[in-house]
Amino acid sequence: MKQRDRILAVMAVLLALAVVTPFTGSYLILLITQALILGILAMSLDILLGFTGLPSLGQAAYLGMGAYLTAILAAHYDFGLGWSFWVVVVLGILIGAVTAAFFGLFAIRATGVYFLMITLALGMCVWGLAYRWNSMTGGDNGINLPARPEFGIQLADGVTYFYVVLGFFVVSLVMLYVLVRSPFGRSLVGIRERELRMRILGYNTWLHKYIAFIIAGGFGGLAGVLWAHLSGNVSPQVVILATSVDALLMVVLGGPGTLVGGAIGAGVVVFLRDYLSTVVPWWQYVLGGVYVLTILYLPGGLMGIPERIRHRRALSGNPEETKKPESAS
Amino acid sequence: MNAQFWLIQSFNGISYGALLFLLASGLTLIFGVMRIVNLSHGAYFLLGGYIALSVISATGSWVLAVPVAALAVAVVGLVMERVFLRPLGFDPLRQVLLTVGFAFLFQQAALDIWGGNNLDITPPEMLRGSTVVGGLHLPIYRIFMIGMAVVLGAILWLVMEKTRAGAMIRAAVDDSQMARGVGIDTSRVSMFIFALGAFLAALAGVIGGGFLGIYPGLDFEILPVAFAVVIIGGMGSLTGAAVGSLIVGLADNFGKALFPEISYFTLYAPMVLILAVKPTGLFGRE
Numbered sequence: 001m002k003q004r005d006r007i008l009a010v011m012a013v014l015l016a017l018a019v020v021t022p023f024t025g026s027y028l029i030l031l032i033t034q035a036l037i038l039g040i041l042a043m044s045l046d047i048l049l050g051f052t053g054l055p056s057l058g059q060a061a062y063l064g065m066g067a068y069l070t071a072i073l074a075a076h077y078d079f080g081l082g083w084s085f086w087v088v089v090v091l092g093i094l095i096g097a098v099t100a101a102f103f104g105l106f107a108i109r110a111t112g113v114y115f116l117m118i119t120l121a122l123g124m125c126v127w128g129l130a131y132r133w134n135s136m137t138g139g140d141n142g143i144n145l146p147a148r149p150e151f152g153i154q155l156a157d158g159v160t161y162f163y164v165v166l167g168f169f170v171v172s173l174v175m176l177y178v179l180v181r182s183p184f185g186r187s188l189v190g191i192r193e194r195e196l197r198m199r200i201l202g203y204n205t206w207l208h209k210y211i212a213f214i215i216a217g218g219f220g221g222l223a224g225v226l227w228a229h230l231s232g233n234v235s236p237q238v239v240i241l242a243t244s245v246d247a248l249l250m251v252v253l254g255g256p257g258t259l260v261g262g263a264i265g266a267g268v269v270v271f272l273r274d275y276l277s278t279v280v281p282w283w284q285y286v287l288g289g290v291y292v293l294t295i296l297y298l299p300g301g302l303m304g305i306p307e308r309i310r311h312r313r314a315l316s317g318n319p320e321e322t323k324k325p326e327s328a329s
Numbered sequence: 330m331n332a333q334f335w336l337i338q339s340f341n342g343i344s345y346g347a348l349l350f351l352l353a354s355g356l357t358l359i360f361g362v363m364r365i366v367n368l369s370h371g372a373y374f375l376l377g378g379y380i381a382l383s384v385i386s387a388t389g390s391w392v393l394a395v396p397v398a399a400l401a402v403a404v405v406g407l408v409m410e411r412v413f414l415r416p417l418g419f420d421p422l423r424q425v426l427l428t429v430g431f432a433f434l435f436q437q438a439a440l441d442i443w444g445g446n447n448l449d450i451t452p453p454e455m456l457r458g459s460t461v462v463g464g465l466h467l468p469i470y471r472i473f474m475i476g477m478a479v480v481l482g483a484i485l486w487l488v489m490e491k492t493r494a495g496a497m498i499r500a501a502v503d504d505s506q507m508a509r510g511v512g513i514d515t516s517r518v519s520m521f522i523f524a525l526g527a528f529l530a531a532l533a534g535v536i537g538g539g540f541l542g543i544y545p546g547l548d549f550e551i552l553p554v555a556f557a558v559v560i561i562g563g564m565g566s567l568t569g570a571a572v573g574s575l576i577v578g579l580a581d582n583f584g585k586a587l588f589p590e591i592s593y594f595t596l597y598a599p600m601v602l603i604l605a606v607k608p609t610g611l612f613g614r615e
Contacts, residue, residue, distance in 0.1 A: 047362075049422070055421065055422040057425065067419065092597060105550045105605075106601050106602075106604070106605040107605075109605070110604060110608060112358075112364075112421055112606070113364055113366060113421045114608045116366055116421055116422070117366065117426060117556065117560055117600075117604055118604040118608075119606065120553065120556065121556075121557070121560070121597050121600040121604060122597075124553050124557075124593070124596075124597040124600075125593075125594055125597045125598055125601060126422060126592025127593070128591070128592070128594040128596065128597055129593070129594050131593060132589060132590050132592050132593055132594070133591065134590060135590065167481045185442055240549070241549060241552075241553060242549060245368070245425070245426070245429050248422070249423070249426055249429075252423075252426060254423070279480060282437060282441070284433050284434070284436060284437035284440075285434060285437050287430075287433055288430045288431065288432075288433035288434035288436075288437065289430070290430070291426055291427065291430025291431075292413070292424070292427060292430040292431065292432065292434070295417070295423045295426050295427045295430065296413070296417075296427075299423075306350060313390070327424060
């Protein structure tokens with residue numbers, strides 16, 4: 001598929017989603033909205049994992065920062081429930097970015113297993129504060145938000161909120177797409193492939209990774225703001241290790257380095273975790289199975305499947321088919 | 330806050346540290362030899378506790394439950410390493426996701442088999458109650474935990490330092506490529522270490538079950554704490570695991586007693602600092 005066809009395909013899917021969603025039940029609307037929000041989180045993680053080669057095990061921290069900021073401002077200061085919602089959005093992005101800027105100072109130097117461990121530890125720091133800092137975060141019970149914002153339009157309405165979230169999703173997708181296609185994004189891929197060579201070529205790889213880390217944190221914070229208003233309650237459950245691990249699975253399942261793959265993965269994980277769990281008691285077998293099977297059989301994720309089929313056809317020895325991949329791509 | 334407070338809290342911290350040592354000693358060896366971030370280690374802990382419960386309810390013998398649970402989980406670990414982890418090759422991210430997938434599978438299996446209630450492993454009569462040492466009432470079970478950690482630590486140390494197998498493991502930790510080069514079968518060493526790690530985690534689960542209880546979710550509660558121990562002490566180092574366990578056990582206890590609002594932060598912030606400043610931990614080697 002050409003790049004233009006891909007963009008058209010993504011636009012078609014998003015358009016279909018925008019048209020079809022209001023006609024599904026209110027529960028499905030909720031789930032789709034949730035998948036879009038976690039899709040933003042997964043895409044932010046894809047910037048690190050898929051494009052820069054940094055497997056962060058603490059992406060939930062930024063989701064948590066954005067969500068707690070929103071909840072605390074709304075519940076304690078009545079702020080962000082009208083037009084000021086947009087101020088909270090900006091603040092949420094900022095707090096995610098600032099947190100990442102602080103965490104990045106510790107994390108960026110580490111590589112491989114050490115990067116996994118330090119991001120895990122940083123995520124656990126945020127969790128620890130959320131869990132124990134009762135006066136600020138409400139401890140284990142978390143914080144209940146009074147209501148969703150209202151400014152001309154009522155976000156309390158499920159469909160309206162879905163469209164707002166879809167808008168944020170599209171804007172995030174476009175911005176991240178522009179980012180990864182930019183020279184900066186290209187150099188991130190260069191760092192992923194061979195950091196030493198990039199350094200020899202004169203790139204400040206630390207700074208590149210640091211900036212990518214901050215950008216990912218900012219989008220994570222945005223997802224947090226949207227998440228807080230979706231669920232109406234922000235508790236330490238948002239920042240537990242499983243959330244960060246789920247975000248990783250979303251990216252790996254969808255296909256690292258594809259952006260939209262993360263969103264697709266988010267859809268699958270939300271479906272398994274939140275929909276299937278209401279239908280069957282053994283949903284966690286399916287979720288665990290998806291983890292194991294993805295790792296064993298889908299190294300390129302769902303987005304990598306067409307490529308693999310083409311590859312397999314090419315290998316099967318049909319001369320006409322073998323020519324195709326070259327001419328098609 | 331008098332001397333008694335400090336003594337009791339220190340004792341509690343040390344005994345919690347002893348439990349952490351049982352759990353983390355296996356994790357640190359797995360980490361050191363195989364560089365695997367094993368996120369199903371908490372599940373081994375939980376499974377150990379649950380299997381022990383079943384053995385106790387079937388035979389009534391706690392003494393029998395300890396080795397049976399530990400061996401059963403060791404077999405689980407062995408199979409996981411041989412069938413799934415070994416063919417995966419070296420890719421930290423995929424190892425993390427694979428082991429977490431198994432952790433979810435074990436979690437669900439435990440829920441189906443043993444239910445979602447908070448269960449307790451009742452230790453034998455002689456380990457219950459408390460004793461008075463120097464004017465302090467100390468639970469015998471906590472003293473037993475410390476004893477267990479000391480004995481097991483000593484055995485592990487002897488095996489690692491004084492036997493041929495231990496020398497092979499140490500060689501694999503230091504430089505697995507070189508170890509292979511001089512004819513050490515690192516694949517078998519890895520298999521053994523993974524099974525041993527699962528064994529120790531399950532053992533910790535049985536012993537910890539009489540102290541923390543056994544309930545769904547305990548696996549992911551205890552896992553990051555075990556990682557904190559491993560990181561602070563240094564991956565692959567038993568001495569590190571021992572010191573790290575003490576530090577984390579005490580930090581956890583005093584953190585909760587003195588600064589409850591930031592108690593977990595005081596646990597994980599040192600982990601971040603150590604990783605940032607000296608990623609190999611206090612006792613790890615490059």
